[in-house]
Amino acid sequence: MKGKMTRKHIVELADRLFYQRGYEHTSFADIADSVQISKGNFYYHFKSKDEILAAVIQLRLENTRNMLLKWEDEGERPEDRIKSFIYILIANHADIKMYGCPVGTLCTELAKLNHASKAEAKELFSLFRTWLSRQFALLGRKEDADELAMHLLARSQGVATLVQAFQDERFIRHEVEQMCDWLSCMTSATQLTHESGGTYERDDSGT
Amino acid sequence: MKGKMTRKHIVELADRLFYQRGYEHTSFADIADSVQISKGNFYYHFKSKDEILAAVIQLRLENTRNMLLKWEDEGERPEDRIKSFIYILIANHADIKMYGCPVGTLCTELAKLNHASKAEAKELFSLFRTWLSRQFALLGRKEDADELAMHLLARSQGVATLVQAFQDERFIRHEVEQMCDWLSCMTSATQLTHESGGTYERDDSGT
DNA sequence: ACTCTATTAGGACGATCGTCCAATTTAAGA
């Protein structure tokens, strides 16, 4: 009973530390210090560091799913929901400025480490991709919904990277404005540019 | 005499390894194995691992400057030069798919490590930013040249991140097309949207 | 009060990290 709570604490604190310092650069001692438990206690709850990472990713997946559901409840119109996505850049501007995007930086790191959990981390991106794609489809852009989702995902990733590098929050606001303009153009004009349609290959087979 | 060559080899191989595996995840043993020298020889040329990183960044800065100069020679019109920038996504698609953008991933990692050389790494971004800004100014967009440069930089960063995550090269081509379209619209229309002008704060003071 | 399981503490372990050094080899100049 008590154990489940400390397990939860471990995952939450590890989540934060992995985000702030990166996975590899976060040691067991760091997490143990944060949670204020002995290093040995740890291995009662998790057999390895990889297992903690897996639990952290599962937590993030759950939180992300809840967030997306909340956005769907809060916003009636698809364009409002998409704006909810765009505005996370502003809502989390302080963290992004210091640590970048939690999803992007994790995926990048795990890819370089060739870590076993990189596929699960990618799933975080997939959640946003699928959700955004559905919203664009509801906007009447069924043909290129996936392209639009990827496009928006890429732009927010790029903004997060540059904000962290240049430490400039004004850039966020400016780019968010442009993304909203881009979204507005889409909703007013009834499907202007239906370029070469189709969907990008979705390699969800895992590697 | 001979020593300068091995020093060069060390920097070149370290450059590649830092890109592929990340700075922290690359050990001395890894570099020594690649260069095929003894681990001790290393410290004749560099006093620490940080010093190797500094040398690697200097090498990248030099290579980047040369590349930008080459682009300026090859392309007469500014729009052609900007296209040279956009097309690095295609030229380096294989590496980007596996390891992401060399500049973005390095800056992100050094920021999380809070490494002393993060300011120098940021300078890599600044080179592109300044160069692109100058090209946009030549296009007659003096007012918002810096915003446009940052915008394009962000978009290619985002593309690189997602390509690495999703392992999909078709996404590169599609986004490159869109960036070129965006550029064409800019050159044909004579300054359509001159929004709130100015330049983002350039924090080049270093931290 | 007692038992038994769940939980925690703290240290030992081998491996690997970045760093450093003494000894040796190489190569260039006189």
Next chain:
DNA sequence: TCTTAAATTGGACGATCGTCCTAATAGAGT
């Protein structure tokens, strides 16, 4: 050819890493 500095070697070092193990403690159910 001899001298001397440049270059290279291979191993020792302390620290830290992730992992594991045993003993101590806590708490719920009888």
